[in-house]
Amino acid sequence: MGIFTGIRRVAHAFRVAGGGTNSFEAAGNGRRLRGFNPSRNHINVAIRAAGPTLVARGRWLYENDGYAGNAVDEWASQAVGDGIKPRPRFKGKKAAKAALLNLFLKWTDEADAEGNTDYFGIQEKVAREAYLAGECFVRLRNRRLGDMWTVPFQLQILTTEMLDMGFSASLPGGNFVVAGIEFNLLGARVAYHFWRYHPTDERPPNSANARDRVRVPASEVFHVFDGRQGGQIRGVPRIARALVKIFGLEIYDDAEIDRKKNAALFTAFLIGRGENPMSVNEDEDEDETPIAGMEPGAIIDLGDDKDIKFSAPAEVGGSYEAFQYRTILKICAGLGVPYSYVTGDMTKGNFANVRTDIIRFRRRVSQWQNNTLIFQLCRPVWVAFVERAVMAGLIELPGYDEDPTEYWACDHLPPRQEWIDPAKDIAAEREAIKGGLKSRTQSIAERGYDREDVDDEIEEERAEAAGRKTPLVFDTDGTAPPAAPSAPPPPANDDPADNEDDPPEDIPNAA
Template identity: 50%
Template sequence: MAFDGIRQRLGAIIGGFDAAQSHRRLRGFRASRAHVNTLIAGAGETITARARWLARNNGYASGAVEAFASNVVGDGIKPSSSIANAAQKEALQKLWLAWTDEADAEGLTDFYGLQRRAARELFLAGEVFLRLRPRRPEDGLSVPLQLQMLPSEMLPMDLNRELPGGGTIRQGIEFDRIGRRVAYHLLRRHPGDMTDPGLVGETVRVSANDIIHVLDPVEAGQLRGVSRFAPAIVKLFTLDLYDDAELERKKTAAMFAMFITSPAPETPLEPVEEDLEVEPGQVVRLDPGEDVSTPATPDSGATYEPFQYRTLLQIAAALGIPYPYLTGDAARGNFSNTRVALLDFRRRVSAIQHSVIVHQLCRPVWQRWLDLAVLSGAIDLPGYDRDRRSFQAVSWLPTRWDWVDPMKDASAEILQIEAGLKSRSQAISERGYDAEQVDREIAAERKREAALGLDFRRPGSPAQGPKGEAAGDGTDASDGKDDDDDPAADPDADDPDDDDDDAKPKEDR
């Protein structure tokens, strides 16, 4: 304390940074110097509980969670193997697609549904755990592996102790003497689930090789995640209370239809057995001296909507969600402003996709899945044990974002491809598809169309060569004949009675 006092006096004498002074404006600004792990240990569980409550009961909070998950994952972040052998790659992709339907240990969704649930938990609690569960051959899976999702509450925040040999357990995570994660001490049952008959507080040690811990740390040395609702909880909850108060005020005011005033206290009105009901067009007769008045229903005022808008802007900024996504209000702002906001949001989402979802979730799942696929004999990859890294090389393709006007977006992309600024493979991968697979599907469709005498290509498209020839196949897209030399191409060519324009004088055409 004495040292702090000396430091403050020294800062007051030296000056320089107004933000470090203790004058009148900053007298109540007492920032904690505790490390983020200490802060999360003390407040993380409360923040997560409040975030979950808001997501269940507040429309804006629920919309923010869904907007984040749908933009980060969408239809799924899908792998495209980099194996050079086309046959091996096709077999591998087919095996992966079959396994994605079996990935969830609970059987409620597929692998891409697990990605979406992980994104929701990342937004709500700041972290989520997935346990890699190897299965027996008799379970009948295409690859003997499933994933079990565990919420953040399953890892006790208050489990901290030293271990023999120099290891430690910090916030439920076990570290070795050089700081590597070696295990997670997970609860056997959720601490808030009263329907689970398991023992409360009992933990089990699970190797770190079998646990995927997905989090987006915001500070160096951070061990556990913190909810993205943390900077917005106060305003969200307070705004909810304000809206409720406004609704109750209007509801109370609407309960009173009219007031009847007696002429004098000496001649009070006799009490009536029933309240007077007012109907449209009704004529009400009053006794001499009686007066009827209607209450002035209070309005919310001209400041209600601007206040709501500014508060929701602050909440959107705190959550990192664009205002239209948070509120569903697309009327405010012009197209340019909205586009700038969406571009910034998509850059943030792209960073989360690659640095969190792909790096922490997708990569370890792919590596473990491919190991088990080879070991179980589900796929034959000769030389896998000698060159494991090259076989595991993969690109992860997020779902492509579309603008409001996809026609303009597609036209711009075609121009970039034709100008050599972008390859077709790049354009296809940006849409979340594998270019080689798309090319194989297109080739199969062209072959089937040719066999049936069909051609669905748009005239003049890059897919057609000169005179309708298919690019690369050297055959005419119609019937292989030149219409200029074919009498059948002009049904009136041999008709002597045809009054064709070609027979008329030029000035009469």
Template identity: 45%
Template sequence: MGLFDRFRRRETGGPASSGLTRLPRSHGPSGLRARLEGAMARRRLRGWNPPLENINALVASGGPRLLARARELVVTNGYAANACEAFASNMVGDGIKPSSLIEDAAVRDRVQRRWLAWTDEADADGLTDFYGLQAMVAREMFVAGECFVRMRLRRSEDGLLVPLQLQLLQSEMLPFEKTETAANANRIRCGIEFDAIGRRVAYHFRRRHPGDSTDRGDVIPETVRVPAGDVLHIYRPIDAGQIRGLPHVAPAMVRLFLLDQYDDAELDRKKTAAMFAGFITKTAPEEALIGEAEADLDGAALASLEPGTMQVLLPGEDVKFSSPADVGGGYEAFQYRTLLAVSASLGLPYHLVTGDVRQANYSSLRAELVEFRRRVQQLQHGVLAHQLCRPIWARWMETAVLAGVLDLPGYPAAPGRFRAVQWIPPRWDWVDPLKDIQAQVLAMEAGITSRRKVVEATGYDVEEVDRENVTDARRAADLGLSYRTGPGETQGARATPATRPEVGDGASATDPPTEQE
């Protein structure tokens, strides 16, 4: 028996063992060491010594530089700019819209109409509506990782339907370096003031953007304290206890920057090589070729040729044409793999970042869109709807009631009954509309889902769609128009049966439909 055989028998247990039942390797000390291999200091991992720092410390120290680089990258890099727009358009689209859950239909309709009218006046700068502000917030989340929304009450003489407007503030307006103890003994961390039990009580904003040289003036103090009840901090918390946001583009910033430099260098190399068509070697430098110009200050002469020129060379003269090196067959594969890693870092499908769908098909597009939409829905409901839409809806309703715009009896006693709302994200465009709609129709007919859920998946309120259907049907009947289908009907073998005769017309409500029906 060899040495290795004896070692193997000792390790696994053999005739020389004590007869005790041994645990599997995965449950013994060896298995534990294997699971903790990342904590060992062996040769391969000897140089891997990351600092044990909290995410807030990292953000406070590197936040300003990371933010500046992210903004420049989105402006100058085409892939980053395209990814930013794809992120915002899929996150918000034409808006995450409310559907009030008030039981009284008349009150619910009145609230929805007042809200729709107010959305046009929501922007304090007057540049867009409430849903346009949502898109701006989504872009800021991609670039800066966070955005601040200040809810500002207005005077009655301002002429607004509801005296409330929203002001968007960029991340730079809240200084990362402002970490101190306030006069009231509260702690200020990265510009956010916390009380003794860790609640946010105020934000210390700069009065002017630090990078805006067009807005000058000597204002003291530099920052102004704004109560936390008037400010919404929109960001995605990655770690527990995180107080400031990180740019969504951060994991892909280095690759995008280096890839951009590589592409620029490759373009300059090809451009320089293309400037030289050929090189001429002469035995008698004093004799000029056809088309040769006078030498420049460095003694170099250039010769240009016209179409159809036939040049006779003297003995010993030679012409060598330039043959610049190509980028090689691996250039496109390298670009693809790099951009694939960039897309994975951003959490976006490859074709949305690059616009390249050459290697895509129906199955691959649908597979990656399903996963991407799960991530987007998580951000829609957990961040935008919860941190932005929900508190704005509550503040808007409270302001509208106090201003007399909404008459809601019983609101002061039970405001939660009137604030109940469901936020409907934008609809998803289908890869194969026919198959998806057929699947939804079958699901409704089988009772697996409701028509409300199906309609809301398209980004619309089911009650609004019903009102439009009633209006369209009444108008078509008044004009004597007839279409192939009406609202609520489907085509084919699973068509909805026609309406049965009323009991008063000589038929029973339980009678089966006639052949004509």
């Protein structure tokens, strides 16, 4: 009977599909999808309406929920690590490249306009903010040459709250502002209208212009966000996909903890009429208050003619851990961070499964690094650095006036990734290089280093080792260490009788 019912249901679905205007069941309005009516607003309209609430809730979860906070920090750690470092592409000018990189490394210590970290610490803050709030703004602050020891500009981080989501306007000349960003008639970004001070932070006393907006040219602002749709102009917090689940699990955990606390009280209640067996004062009123509060070992007096009944809180059984595990899995899928990274629980999978998850996660992080963080922050910072270094006369780059793009071209090396299985991974890397499937330059770059720097260090080490009184010999030098002295031969036996069973020695031919 069940089979025929299923056939009739399928036939009815075909008749409905053929007789109506909708050919897709997923777009129907039947019983199963009756309440599924998402908004048709453009992503920019949705962000303007919901963005501030999403950001506020995401920040609360980051500070108060261990899973959410750990996921955000893990993403920033994987995306930036100890810093994404530049590697200029131009060839044949080794001295200019070394001087440029040396100047850049000196500048990194002065890069932060707030003076709290260096350029690589700014990268970490930007990665964390872009994941948590969906976007981050970095303002380029030009300085006078005498204000700094190195290239005269710094970077200032501005959070998403500094650019008013609700500010839209039409400006003279045809420009218009949407969500705080000014566009021209071609749709290109022209400027950003930031608050002078954070709208919810304390402002300087007697500041008459505290609520003013400051127009900053777009050439001085790096907007880091993951635009998932065409035409999207503001970012969406990544935590938005899992925010409801995280908060629901937080409430569930609190309720379970309270239930366990109440169960641990081991409370007893006196019911019925009669003398209170626990009373210690016969002169007390009959309507006396309970002799004990809700605490371990408490007994609550409920009146005369008493009987005693112990509390028996309901247990959730064995479903608690299973429910937690499945819910956290869904949360981790929404956050885009592996379960073992978010929870620190390494017991739920074998080595092969964990390795597969790590590889997928690293691929996702690498995609975000190259398409978002490097493209929107690291590259423009490098170009700004080279331009200002040349204009300040701090470095000479041959042919820069004719074609500066040669010096702007730069690879940015993400942090090295630790080997998952070092013995096998290193062996596979060596075989790939020997077989011509990859170069040493590529292999070393994947580890977060520059091949030329590594070669220079090796050359310097070998030259220093060769000049020592006692040479340093390593397996990587291609020379074997001196052989250990062999054991002395056993003493010869002169007794012919003892040598009867010995094999005859080779006797050289007589001349």
